Amino acid sequence: MTPWVKICGATRPADIDLLAAAGVDLVGLWHGVPGGHAELGVGALAALVHAAASAGLRPVLVTLQSTAAAIRPVLSAARLGWVQLHGYQPPGTVHALKTADESLRVIKVLHVRAGDCPERALIGAYERAGADYFLLDSVTEHGGLGSTARPLDVPVVLALAERISRPFLLAGGITADRAGQLREISGHPCFRGVDVDTGARDSNAHLDPTRIAEIRRAWPTPPTGGTA
Secondary structure: OOOEEEEEOOOOHHHHHHHHHOOOOEEEEEOOOOOOOOEOOHHHHHHHHHHHHHOOOEEEEEEOOOOHHHHHHHHHHHOOOEEEEOOOOOHHHHHHHHHHOOOOEEEEEEEEEOOEOOOHHHHHHHHHHOOOEEEEEEEOOOOOEOOOOOOOOHHHHHHHHOOOOOOEEEOOOOOHHHOHHHHHHHOOOOEEEEEEOHHHEOOOOOEOHHHHHHHHHHOOOOOOOOOO
């Protein structure tokens, strides 16, 4: 099974067309990310969800909203079946979302700052609550979340991966030329793919078809385990 490539921050139908042409698997669509460069209103979100699904991509809501009560209406309005919980939502939020819709696929982000993951002790609770996937991502020294372009140290990722029994994606400074440096991670039984924002963009911060195609080609090795 070929690792997934997930590209975050599409804002236009043209972005969807570009990602589909490059063979991307999932597209991250932002709502509830205050000040985010790719923040979408519910109407624009719904339109891109439809475009992505029509193009064969899995659209994923990426949000910092903390409660199921805030997230569920957005999922419903945009007809989304996937959500990525960025930020520090508790396991109870995962449980509430999965209880309301057990077919919903939940990606819970685990944040790493200076080699430490504050959610480390909660991994088991997230799994019991129903998290389907984890995403390992870096946090800046000032606490900035998402699209940091800060690579994670391989030993830190591998130590976290040993505590995880769900498939995980890797974020944080992902580019095509780092694929070879990350073979230990991509060979882990639970590795499922990569999540990219900054590394998929040109100098004007626009999604770059050449960079995205290179990333897709750089991650062809099937993982040894995990689930779809």
